[in-house]
Amino acid sequence: MPLNIDFVQILLHMLNFVILAGGLSLILFKPVQKFMRERKERFEKQALENRAAAEENARLKAEYEQKLADAEVEIQNMKLEKEQEAADAAKEYLDAAKEKAEKMILDAEKEAEERKDHILESAQTEIGELVVEATQRLLNESRDEKTSQALYDEFIRVAGEQ
Amino acid sequence: MKEKMTKGKKIFLAVWIALIAVIIALIFIIGLPPGETESIKEVMKDGVLHDLNKMNFFGIRVNPAVISAYIVTAALLLAAVLIRVFAVPRFKDVPGKFQCVIEKLVEFFDDMAKNNSPHKTGFIGAYIFSAGVYIFFSTVFELFGVQWMTDAGHSMSLPAPLADINAAIAMGFTTFGMILISGIVANGPKGGLKVMKDFSLPISMSFRLFGALLSGLLVTELVYYSVKLSFVLPVVVGVLFTLLHAIIQTYVLATLASVFYGEAVEPPKKKNRKKKGKES
Numbered sequence: 039m040p041l042n043i044d045f046v047q048i049l050l051h052m053l054n055f056v057i058l059a060g061g062l063s064l065i066l067f068k069p070v071q072k073f074m075r076e077r078k079e080r081f082e083k084q085a086l087e088n089r090a091a092a093e094e095n096a097r098l099k100a101e102y103e104q105k106l107a108d109a110e111v112e113i114q115n116m117k118l119e120k121e122q123e124a125a126d127a128a129k130e131y132l133d134a135a136k137e138k139a140e141k142m143i144l145d146a147e148k149e150a151e152e153r154k155d156h157i158l159e160s161a162q163t164e165i166g167e168l169v170v171e172a173t174q175r176l177l178n179e180s181r182d183e184k185t186s187q188a189l190y191d192e193f194i195r196v197a198g199e200q
Numbered sequence: 201m202k203e204k205m206t207k208g209k210k211i212f213l214a215v216w217i218a219l220i221a222v223i224i225a226l227i228f229i230i231g232l233p234p235g236e237t238e239s240i241k242e243v244m245k246d247g248v249l250h251d252l253n254k255m256n257f258f259g260i261r262v263n264p265a266v267i268s269a270y271i272v273t274a275a276l277l278l279a280a281v282l283i284r285v286f287a288v289p290r291f292k293d294v295p296g297k298f299q300c301v302i303e304k305l306v307e308f309f310d311d312m313a314k315n316n317s318p319h320k321t322g323f324i325g326a327y328i329f330s331a332g333v334y335i336f337f338s339t340v341f342e343l344f345g346v347q348w349m350t351d352a353g354h355s356m357s358l359p360a361p362l363a364d365i366n367a368a369i370a371m372g373f374t375t376f377g378m379i380l381i382s383g384i385v386a387n388g389p390k391g392g393l394k395v396m397k398d399f400s401l402p403i404s405m406s407f408r409l410f411g412a413l414l415s416g417l418l419v420t421e422l423v424y425y426s427v428k429l430s431f432v433l434p435v436v437v438g439v440l441f442t443l444l445h446a447i448i449q450t451y452v453l454a455t456l457a458s459v460f461y462g463e464a465v466e467p468p469k470k471k472n473r474k475k476k477g478k479e480s
Contacts, residue, residue, distance in 0.1 A: 042365065043365060043369065044263075047370075048369050048370045048373070049370075050257070050260075051269055051367045051369075051370030052374050055273075055371060056374065057277075058273040058334055059275060059279065059330035061273075061277045062276065062277070062329065063326035064286075065260040065331045066283060066284060066302075066306075067306055070291075070303060070306045074307065077293055147251045188439075
């Protein structure tokens with residue numbers, strides 16, 4: 039054959055290469071390819087899980103922030119409520135105190151009135167006694183029963199008017 | 201002390217270089233020894249045709265390239281088994297240097313197959329991986345200078361398998377056969393006909409491979425042939441030509457095989473003229 043082409047040798051080379059291609063494919067290429075594919079799938083799965091976890095974290099964070107905001111509002115409401123309660127209690131206390139004070143004033147006024155009446159009464163008695171005593175002295179000095187009676191009546195009238 | 205050592209080194213270097221220069225000069229002055237036992241024509245002819253030295257392969261007289269091919273295959277399969285048994289089970293999610301090399305190699309050919317044959321990848325990734333590894337290592341094999349006995353009884357350095365036209369033809373036709381069968385499997389007889397349209401593919405593939413490897417071989421042979429050029433130059437030329445051809449031919453054959461495979465297994469485009477006509 040020209041160029042030293044030999045069909046037997048071509049077939050020998052083909053056989054050699056077929057053995058090599060099959061061998062390398064089964065022994066090396068496929069196992070390494072399988073390892074790489076499985077690793078890629080595992081990484082992709084992990085990436086998906088990470089993404090899901092990140093989304094869950096974001097959701098939880100939002101939920102937490104919402105709860106925090108709600109709690110803030112609730113605290114504010116409670117604060118307002120308590121302030122109102124405190125204001126009401128203070129008002130109630132003040133009203134009670136005012137009422138008490140008014141009652142005390144009334145009592146004091148009443149007592150003062152009573153005392154005044156009592157003083158007046160005792161003063162009237164004392165004055166009467168004094169008048170009687172003065173009248174007796176005067177009578178003793180004039181010995182005129184008619185004049186004494188007129189003076190006494192006049193005194194009683196004036197005292198009653200006063 | 202340090203200066204003295206440096207001075208001593210300089211003197212040694214000067215003497216050594218001078219000695220080499222004197223010997224080279226003597227060689228050229230006295231005249232070259234008759235190193236060439238074969239004429240350059242015979243060397244080149246043997247380089248191209250491999251018809252002078254034959255070897256025995258299980259009782260068959262074959263070119264040295266057959267022996268080279270089987271040695272390369274045996275070495276590659278042994279290495280693959282060792283990697284499969286000892287390295288692959290220890291592969292980690294974060295790869296080390298060796299794992300990186302293996303993964304990168306597999307990924308490179310796998311990606312090439314997927315890019316050039318997006319419809320169906322099938323066996324092509326593994327095939328071009330094997331072809332690439334085989335072409336690269338069988339070309340580099342030449343550098344090791346493995347000695348083997350010829351049937352004439354003298355030893356010779358085994359050549360790169362693909363520098364033999366029979367190996368190149370085998371590679372070209374095997375690749376074509378694989379593409380043809382894949383085309384028939386994927387698209388039936390139509391797929392086979394589509395592949396047959398590129399009937400020149402196995403020939404072009406074979407001769408491209410053979411020509412590329414042979415050109416490197418001939419240049420190397422030419423350099424080796426002349427004693428005058430046998431200092432330093434063969435190392436540079438040999439390694440350069442061999443490695444460059446190994447890489448380039450690996451890439452070329454892998455790309456061509458995957459591209460033609462992709463065309464062969466591509467599903468036929470449906471003609472929708474009727475549909476268009478109805479619509480209009």
